[in-house]
Amino acid sequence: MEQIMDNLSRLAIHTITTKQWDFPTACQKFATGGVRGMGIWRQWLEGRSLEESKTLLDDHGLEAVSLVRGGFFVSTDPVKRQAALDDNRRCLDEAQAVGAPQVVLVCGAEPGVPLVEARKQITEGIAALIDHAQALGVILAIEPLHPLYADCRSAVNTVGQANDLMDQLNSPLVGVAVDVYHVWWDPDLEQQLQRAGERICGFHVCDWKTPTEDLLNDRGLMGEGCIDIPRIRSWVEATGFQGWNEVEIFSNRWWATDPDTYLSKIKEAYINHV
Ligand code: ZN
Numbered sequence: 422m423e424q425i426m427d428n429l430s431r432l433a434i435h436t437i438t439t440k441q442w443d444f445p446t447a448c449q450k451f452a453t454g455g456v457r458g459m460g461i462w463r464q465w466l467e468g469r470s471l472e473e474s475k476t477l478l479d480d481h482g483l484e485a486v487s488l489v490r491g492g493f494f495v496s497t498d499p500v501k502r503q504a505a506l507d508d509n510r511r512c513l514d515e516a517q518a519v520g521a522p523q524v525v526l527v528c529g530a531e532p533g534v535p536l537v538e539a540r541k542q543i544t545e546g547i548a549a550l551i552d553h554a555q556a557l558g559v560i561l562a563i564e565p566l567h568p569l570y571a572d573c574r575s576a577v578n579t580v581g582q583a584n585d586l587m588d589q590l591n592s593p594l595v596g597v598a599v600d601v602y603h604v605w606w607d608p609d610l611e612q613q614l615q616r617a618g619e620r621i622c623g624f625h626v627c628d629w630k631t632p633t634e635d636l637l638n639d640r641g642l643m644g645e646g647c648i649d650i651p652r653i654r655s656w657v658e659a660t661g662f663q664g665w666n667e668v669e670i671f672s673n674r675w676w677a678t679d680p681d682t683y684l685s686k687i688k689e690a691y692i693n694h695v
Pocket of ligand 1 (some may be wrong): 625649
């Protein structure tokens with residue numbers, strides 16, 4: 422039993438993974454199941470004060486690992502770009518209030534905005550948030566997304582691009598969240614993780630299924646697909662990373678199953694395939 426608890430000591434689960442559970446239920450189920458870290462999606466904070474959410478986490482011995490998600494810096498419309506910055510500042514405030522050390526950034530893209538311009542807007546957007554992030558002590562975590570999302574979710578698609586951005590922004594408040602789903606295919610991955618070094622602030626796990634039936638909501642549980650997660654984890658940890666392993670799975674298939682059984686399967690998959 423102790424061995425099992427030890428094996429789970431760095432397991433965190435995103436609230437979207439167990440989407441069937443609202444925040445109080447997820448807190449209770451995670452705690453009972455020996456899961457100590459939670460990646461919180463912002464929707465799960467709605468309907469109660471941030472203080473109440475923080476109290477719920479504390480009462481269950483849970484740590485907020487990340488707040489998901491900020492970003493979406495890209496638009497042809499300057500009014501929307503400004504609104505995104507305001508929303509990102511609120512997101513940083515929320516993260517600080519619940520004790521999450523980082524806000525995960527889905528940086529944004531829009532079909533009408535050329536990628537080069539999109540990346541410029543992303544750089545400017547993150548730069549505009551650094552002072553606020555610094556005042557709160559919350560990291561802005563750039564999450565590169567798989568290029569299949571380069572049309573409307575993110576123009577930052579590799580760890581290498583995140584490194585370029587971080588080099589340019591040159592702030593300890595900007596890091597990179599590495600999600601195996603998005604970066605597993607990259608031939609430069611090991612080298613770029615090395616280059617990211619201690620700027621790696623998050624590690625997200627799931628698996629890539631064949632065939633993938635839905636580009637957004639058909640992620641696999643670890644071990645169901647083709648990603649060599651232990652190898653990527655070893656590269657991440659070779660940089661000195663000792664943070665959480667965050668299970669982030671969007672899956673219509675798994676969401677349709679019994680969540681208690683699913684939580685057991687997540688823990689089993691985590692122990693065997695991460
Ligand atoms: Zn992720």
